[in-house]
Amino acid sequence: MNDVKTAETVLRVRDLAVEFSLRGSVARAVDGVGFEVRAGEIVGMVGESGSGKSVTMLALLGLVPRPGRVVAGSVRLRDIELGALSLRELARLRGRQMALIPSDAGAALNPVTRIGSQVGEGLAAHLPELPRAERPARILDILKRVGLPRPEQQVRRYPHELSGGMQQRVAVAMGVQLGPDLLIADEPTTALDVTIQAQILQLLLDVREQSGTSILFITHDMTTVAEICDRVLVMYAGQIVESGPVVDVCTAPAHPYTRALLDAIPPLGGDPPERLTTIPGAPPDPRAWPAGCRFAERCRLREQLGNPDKCTSLAPELASDGAGRRSRCHFTGSAAEAVVR
Amino acid sequence: MSGESLLSVRGLVKDFRERGFGPGRTAVRAVDDVSFDVYPGETLGLVGESGSGKTTIGRLIVRLEEPTAGRIELRGQDLRGLSGRRSLEFRRDVQMIFQNTQNAFNPRRTVRSVLSDPYQIHRLASGAELEERIGGLLRRVGLTTPMLDRYPQQFSGGQRQRLGIARALAVQPALVVADEPVSGLDVSVQAQVLNLFAELRRELGLAMLFISHDLRAVYFLCERIAVLYLGRLVEIGPRRTLLEDPVHPYTRALIGSIPAFRPGGGFTRTVIKGEISDSEPVKAGCHFAPRCARWRELGQPARCREERPLLRPAAGGGLAACHFAESSPRPLDGVAELAGGIG
Amino acid sequence: MKTQVAVLVTEPRPAARRRVPLLTTVGASLGLLVLLTIVIGPWLIGQDPYAIDIGNRFAGPGGAHWLGTDELGRDVASRIAYGARATALIAVGAVAIATAIAIPLGVLTGFLGGWVDLVVTRVVDLFFAIPSLLVAIGVIGLFGASVTTTVLALGLSYWPFYTRLIRSAVVGLRSRPNVDAARVLGASRLRVIRTEILTGLVPLVLVQTTVLLGFAILDEAALGFLGLGVQPPQASWGSRLAESREFILVHPELALVAGVPIVLAVFAMNLLSDSLRDRLDAKRTG
Ligand SMILES: Nc1ncnc2c1ncn2[C@@H]1O[C@H](COP(=O)(O)OP(=O)(O)OP(=O)(O)O)[C@@H](O)[C@H]1O
Ligand SMILES: Nc1ncnc2c1ncn2[C@@H]1O[C@H](COP(=O)(O)OP(=O)(O)OP(=O)(O)O)[C@@H](O)[C@H]1O
Ligand code: SF4
Ligand SMILES: [Mg+2]
Ligand SMILES: [Mg+2]
Numbered sequence: 001m002n003d004v005k006t007a008e009t010v011l012r013v014r015d016l017a018v019e020f021s022l023r024g025s026v027a028r029a030v031d032g033v034g035f036e037v038r039a040g041e042i043v044g045m046v047g048e049s050g051s052g053k054s055v056t057m058l059a060l061l062g063l064v065p066r067p068g069r070v071v072a073g074s075v076r077l078r079d080i081e082l083g084a085l086s087l088r089e090l091a092r093l094r095g096r097q098m099a100l101i102p103s104d105a106g107a108a109l110n111p112v113t114r115i116g117s118q119v120g121e122g123l124a125a126h127l128p129e130l131p132r133a134e135r136p137a138r139i140l141d142i143l144k145r146v147g148l149p150r151p152e153q154q155v156r157r158y159p160h161e162l163s164g165g166m167q168q169r170v171a172v173a174m175g176v177q178l179g180p181d182l183l184i185a186d187e188p189t190t191a192l193d194v195t196i197q198a199q200i201l202q203l204l205l206d207v208r209e210q211s212g213t214s215i216l217f218i219t220h221d222m223t224t225v226a227e228i229c230d231r232v233l234v235m236y237a238g239q240i241v242e243s244g245p246v247v248d249v250c251t252a253p254a255h256p257y258t259r260a261l262l263d264a265i266p267p268l269g270g271d272p273p274e275r276l277t278t279i280p281g282a283p284p285d286p287r288a289w290p291a292g293c294r295f296a297e298r299c300r301l302r303e304q305l306g307n308p309d310k311c312t313s314l315a316p317e318l319a320s321d322g323a324g325r326r327s328r329c330h331f332t333g334s335a336a337e338a339v340v341r
Numbered sequence: 342m343s344g345e346s347l348l349s350v351r352g353l354v355k356d357f358r359e360r361g362f363g364p365g366r367t368a369v370r371a372v373d374d375v376s377f378d379v380y381p382g383e384t385l386g387l388v389g390e391s392g393s394g395k396t397t398i399g400r401l402i403v404r405l406e407e408p409t410a411g412r413i414e415l416r417g418q419d420l421r422g423l424s425g426r427r428s429l430e431f432r433r434d435v436q437m438i439f440q441n442t443q444n445a446f447n448p449r450r451t452v453r454s455v456l457s458d459p460y461q462i463h464r465l466a467s468g469a470e471l472e473e474r475i476g477g478l479l480r481r482v483g484l485t486t487p488m489l490d491r492y493p494q495q496f497s498g499g500q501r502q503r504l505g506i507a508r509a510l511a512v513q514p515a516l517v518v519a520d521e522p523v524s525g526l527d528v529s530v531q532a533q534v535l536n537l538f539a540e541l542r543r544e545l546g547l548a549m550l551f552i553s554h555d556l557r558a559v560y561f562l563c564e565r566i567a568v569l570y571l572g573r574l575v576e577i578g579p580r581r582t583l584l585e586d587p588v589h590p591y592t593r594a595l596i597g598s599i600p601a602f603r604p605g606g607g608f609t610r611t612v613i614k615g616e617i618s619d620s621e622p623v624k625a626g627c628h629f630a631p632r633c634a635r636w637r638e639l640g641q642p643a644r645c646r647e648e649r650p651l652l653r654p655a656a657g658g659g660l661a662a663c664h665f666a667e668s669s670p671r672p673l674d675g676v677a678e679l680a681g682g683i684g
Numbered sequence: 685m686k687t688q689v690a691v692l693v694t695e696p697r698p699a700a701r702r703r704v705p706l707l708t709t710v711g712a713s714l715g716l717l718v719l720l721t722i723v724i725g726p727w728l729i730g731q732d733p734y735a736i737d738i739g740n741r742f743a744g745p746g747g748a749h750w751l752g753t754d755e756l757g758r759d760v761a762s763r764i765a766y767g768a769r770a771t772a773l774i775a776v777g778a779v780a781i782a783t784a785i786a787i788p789l790g791v792l793t794g795f796l797g798g799w800v801d802l803v804v805t806r807v808v809d810l811f812f813a814i815p816s817l818l819v820a821i822g823v824i825g826l827f828g829a830s831v832t833t834t835v836l837a838l839g840l841s842y843w844p845f846y847t848r849l850i851r852s853a854v855v856g857l858r859s860r861p862n863v864d865a866a867r868v869l870g871a872s873r874l875r876v877i878r879t880e881i882l883t884g885l886v887p888l889v890l891v892q893t894t895v896l897l898g899f900a901i902l903d904e905a906a907l908g909f910l911g912l913g914v915q916p917p918q919a920s921w922g923s924r925l926a927e928s929r930e931f932i933l934v935h936p937e938l939a940l941v942a943g944v945p946i947v948l949a950v951f952a953m954n955l956l957s958d959s960l961r962d963r964l965d966a967k968r969t970g
Contacts, residue, residue: 048527049498164391193390193554198598198610205608220527223600227608250604264532265602266557269584275539276532276561282497403868432870445861449883458879462870508865 007039010181010214011060016073018052018059020286027286029055029068031238034318037182040212042204044225044246046261047235048283053218056235057184060216061100062090078181096126099180103187105171109159116155119143119174126178138177145210146173146203165196172200176207183207186218201228222261226250231324234258237283237294240318244325254327256301291315293330301331345416346378347548348402348435348516353411355397371397373572374411376652379516384542384549386563386580388556388595393569395552396440399518402550403437415516433463436509440521442501446493452479452504453489459511474511482507482537499530506537510545518550523558535561556599560584568592571628574652578659588661590635625649627664635665705962711955718949722772725765733762733919742935751941755931756917760941763919768945770920774834775900779893781839782846787889789843790850791877795858805851808844816841820903824912831920834913838900846892850885857884887964891957898953905946921946 018030030052037043045053058064060075062082075082077098082090094100102108110118119139123130130138136155143151146169159167168188175183185204189197205228207213217229225232225246232249234242234257242255253259263277281298284290292312296302302311310330318328355372372394379385387395400406402413404420413420415434423431439445446455456475460466466474476486482503493501502522509517519538523531535558541547542562553559559566560580567577568591576589587593597611613632626646630636636645644664652660726733729750737757745752751760789808793801811819820837827833857863857880866876901921907913908922909929916923921942928938 048529194556194598195390195595195613198612201608201610202612221600222528223602226602226604227600227606227610247605250602261528264528266532266535266561268557268560268599268602270581272561272580275536278532278536279529400864405864405867429870432868435868437865437868439861439865441861445865447862447880447883449886450879454879458866458871459869462872462875505865508869512869 007041009036010039010041010078011037011216012074012076013056013060014074016056016059016075017071018055018064018068019071020068022067022287025287028071028289029238029286030059031289033073033235033238033240035233035240035243037214037216039181039214040208041231042208042215042217042229044229044232045216045218045235046220046222046225046232048220050283050286051235052238053220053235054186057100057186057216057218060184061094061098062087092126095122095180096178097180098182098184099175099178101168101171101175101183101185101188103190105167106159106164106191108171109167111159113158114155115143115157115159115162115170118159119155119170119177122174122177142173142177143170146170146176147199148173164192165199168192168196168200169203172203172207176211176213179211179213181214183213183215184218185215187220188217189224190219190221197224204228222250222265234261237289238286239294239328240326241295241328242326243318248325254321254325254332255295255329256299257295260298260300293328295329301329305331344380347381347383347416348379348550349412349414349417350378350398350402351376351412351414353398353401353413354409355394355401355406356409370572372401372408375569375572375574376411377567377574377577379548379550381515381548382542382546383565384538384551384563386559386566387550387552387569388554388559388566389569390595391554392571394572395554395569396520398569399437399520399550399552402516403435403518404431405437429463433512434514435516435518436512436514438502438505438509438517438519438522440524442498442505442525443494445505446501448492448494451490451492455493455504456489456508456511459508463512465512478507478511481510481541483533497530498526499534502526502534503537506534506541510541510547513545514547516548516550518552520552521554522551524553524555531558538562556584556596568595573628574662575629576655576659576661577652578655578657578661582657582659586657588655588657588659588666589629589663590633591629592661594632594634627662635663639665705959707955708959711952711959714948714952715956718768718772718945718952721765721945722768725768726762729759729762729765731759731762733758733766734917735759742931742938752937754927754938755935760938763924764921764941764945767919767921767924770831770914770918771901771904771922774831774838774904774914774920775897777835778838778842778900778903779896781835782842782896783889783893785839785843786846786850787885790847791854791881791885793847794851794854795873795877795881797855801851808847808851811844812848817903817906820907821912824907829912829915831914831918834904834907834922837907838903841903842896842899846896849888849892853885853888854881857881860884887960891961891964894953894957894960898950898957901946901949901953 013036014034016030016033017028020027020029033052033056035043045056047053055064055068059070064070077093080093085093116136116139119142120135123135123138139155140151143154148154148166148169154162154166162170189200192200201224204215208215217225219225229246231244232246233240234249234255236257242249242253242258244254249258250262253262260277260279264279266276267273279298284294284297290296290312292314293299293316296311299311302308314330316328316330318326319332320326353372353375354370356368356370358368375398377385387398389395397406401408415431420431453475456478457471460471460474475489479486479488484500484503493504496504505522523534526534538549539562542549551559551563563580565578566580566583568575568583568589570591576583576587576592583592584596587596594611594613598613601609626648627633627650630645633645636642648664650662650664652662653666655661655666731748735758737753740753740757741755743749743753743757749759749761751764754760754763789804793804819841823837823840824833827836863876863880866880871879904913904920905922905925908920909925911926913922914920916927924942925939928942932939
C-alpha cells in the first residue's frame, strides 16, 4: 500500500464536534475530531462503546439524529464542503459518492421488500439515466460480485429468508453498487461468526482492490483492524487519542489507552495467562468531561509516573510526531517503555 | 481427563418442528447424537457457527428443553423423570448464565428482589441473613450493595453480566452453563468478566460449560474445547491440541478464520466459501462434506457422503469425527491451509 | 438510507426525564374534577336529587339550583353529582369484573399453552364474535335493568377482548430469558407467574383500566339512553341522558348538561391512558 501514502485525499474532517442536549445538560459526544482518508485507503476507527465512533460516522453522512447537532467542524469529500450542502444535495451524495454499510443488515433491510427491488431502489434513485430494462442485469451483476450464491434466486427472496452473512453481503452490495469514493462501515462484522466475518472482510478487501474505494472501518476489535486497515484512529471519550499506520500503532502504541486496548486482547496459543490485563474503571460522563486528560482516571502510565498533576490539570493536545503519527498524551513515548508486560 | 465425570451427555438428540401447522412441517435436528463429559472443576468450551446447536445443548442440560433422545447424567444420575424435590435439588447443582444481558432480567424488579429469588426458592436464607448473603454475593462479583435498589436496566452491559453471574452462583452450583456470557461486551469489559470467571472457578472449584463463538475467550478460559458443526460434535480435545494441531477440516477452517493479530501480517485468514445454510447436509454422510477442502482434495470420495463419521481418538489426545483424519498433513505454523469451497 | 440509520444507534440511551406533557395535566385535572364531583359534589350542592317540585319545572340556572331544574323540577346539578356516583360505581364494577376474569384466564392460557390454551381461546373467540352490546342486552333481558345488571352486562362484554390482550402479552413475556432464568433457579410455575409474568403485566393493566373505564362510562350512558341501563328516577349519567331525551327539542340545554360530564370524563380517561402508555413505554426502553 505504498501508493496510498501519496494518493489524493478523499475525506478531510476538521475539528468536528457533535452535541446532544438533554434536559439542561449538554453531552459533547464528539469533541474536535479531525482526520483524513486517502484514495484506496482503509482507515480503522476503534474505541470503547460510547467513545463516539457511530456519532462521528453519522455526522459525516449528515445524519446525526435529534437531539444531536453538529456544532463545529468541517467535512470535505474531495472538494465538496458537506456542511454547505442542502439536505437534498446531501441525500444525492449519499449512496453515490459516500455509502454506508450498517452493522446489522438484518434490521436495516426492509423486511417486506424483495432483495432485488431493494438493491434496485438505489439504482433508480441515483442512476435514473440507466434504462429500466438494464437494471435487473445490473442488480444480478453486483450481487454476483459480492459473492452471493445463486443471485438469480436470491433477488426474489425477502431479507428474512437469507442468513445473516448473506444479508450482510446484500448490504455491502447496496453500498458499493454505485462505486462510491468512500465506504463507511460501522461494525459490519460484529454480529457475525468468525467464518462469515472472514468472508465479509475478504469482500471489503476485494472491493478496495477492484474499485479503489476508500473505506472507513469502524469497530472495537483491534485484531481485525490489524489485519485489514492501513491506518487506525483510536477514539476515547469523544476524541481521537492516537492515530497512525496500523503496524506502528499496534506494535508500539504511543498512547496508554491504545496500549491498554491491545493488552486486553486475550492471547491465543501457548499457556493462557492467569488473568487478562484490564482497564480499570469506566469512561467519563460525556456531560462533564474531566478538565485534564480524559483518560487520567484509568491510566497506568500516569500511575507509574507517580500521578503527575499535569495529567489532571492540563488537557493534552493531539500532538503529531511529523511522521504520520499523533498521540494525545503529555508523556507520549514513555508509554511503550514504561509499561512492563 | 480422568476420574468421575460430573456431567455426562450421551447420544443427545433434539428435534425442533418448524413453526406453523399441519403435517407438512419438517423437523430441524438442532442437536444430532452428541456425547461428551464435563469433569469436576473443569471448564469445557463449546464453539461452532451460528445455528450449530450450542444454545440448544446448554438448554437441554439445564432442562429448559426436553431431549428427543439421549441421556444426560449428573454424577451418574439420569436427569429424565426427576420430579419434585429431586428436581429442585438438581436446580441447585446446575445453573445457567444467559446470553442476552438486557432481557435476562425482569426490568420491573430491583436487583435485591431478583437476587432474593434463589434464596427464597431453595429456602436458604431469609431476613437479615438473606440481606447479608445478597450483599456478600454482590461484592463477590465486584458490585456494591448500594446497587441493590437499582433496576437491571440502570446497569452497564458488563455490570449486568456480573449480576447474571451472581444470580447463578447464589445456590453454589457444581456446574454452570454460560451461554455467550461475554459477547457484546467491550474488549476491556470482556477481559474483566473473563477474569471474574477464572477467579470464581479457582476459588469455588466450579465446573463450566462455556458456550461462545469467540475462540480467544474460549481459549483463555477452557481446558478443553468441543467443536460443533450443524448439530454434530466434530472434534473435542485439549485446548492447545485443538488450536495448534486441529484434525477435523472444519476445526482447521474455524481456527484459520480467527484473526491472528500479527500487525503487518496482512489478511491471512482462511476463508471457507459457502455458508452453513447453503449446504443441505446429507443425513447419512458427513455434514461438512459440501464445504470440506479435504474432501475435494481427496477427489470427493463417496464415503463422506454415505457414511457418518464417528468420533475417534486422534493424535494429541482429542477425538475427531472425520473419515480421513489420518490422511491429513499437519498444518504449517498452526494456521490451516484450507480455502475454496462450493459456490 | 433513512431506515438504515435508525438502527445504527442501537445502544439504549439514558432516557431523559421529560417535563409532564400538557395533555397529561389536562387529563389529570379533568379526572380530578370528576373524582371531586363524585366524592364531595352531592354534599357541596346540598340538594336532594329526588325532590320533585312540579311548580318549578325547567328552571334556568341560578339561585339554589346551580344548573337549573329538570322536567320534574328536580335539581339538575345534584342529579348529575349523584348520577356520577352511580356511573362511577358501574364503571369500576364492570372493569373489576372484566379484569377479574381476563387476568387469570389470560395468564393461564398464555402461560400454559397447549390444549388449555386451545380450548379457552376458542371459547373466547366465540364470545368475541358476539357484539358486546348484544351480550349486554342479553344479560339485561335475562335479569332486568338495574345497577347490578348493568355492571354485570358491561363486565361480561369486556372480558373476551381483554382476555385476548392479556394472553398475547403473556405469550410475549413467557418467552423472555428472565422467565428461563427463573425456571433454571427452580421457581415453581406459580412463582414464575408472580415474579416474572404479573409484574410484566402491570403497565398493560394500568393502561387498559383507564381505557376500559372510559368505555364503561360511555356504554353506561348508551344503555341508559336506550332505556336498558339504570332506570329513572334513579340518578345516573345514563338515566339522566334518557330523561332529557324526551325534551331534546324544547329543552336541548338539558341534554347538553347531561352529555358534557360524560364527554369530559371519557376524554380524561383517554388522555390519562395515553400518557400512561407513553410513560411506561419510555420506562421500559430507558
Ligand atoms: N440519540 C442520542 N441521544 C443522546 N445521546 C446520544 C445519542 N446517540 C449517541 N449519544 C451519545 O453519544 C456518545 C457516543 O455514542 P456512539 O454511539 O457514537 O458510540 P460508539 O463509539 O459508536 O459506541 P458503540 O461501540 O457502542 O457503538 C455516547 O455517550 C452516547 O450516549
Ligand atoms: N425453539 C426452537 N424452535 C425451532 N427451531 C429452533 C428452536 N431453537 C433452536 N432452533 C434451531 O436449532 C438450531 C440450533 O440453534 P441454536 O440456537 O442452538 O444454535 P447456536 O449454536 O446457539 O447459534 P448462535 O451462535 O446463533 O447462538 C438452529 O437451526 C435453530 O434455528
Ligand atoms: S496524559 Fe497522563 S493520564 Fe493522559 S494518557 Fe498521558 S499519562 Fe495517561
Ligand atoms: Mg457504534
Ligand atoms: Mg446461541
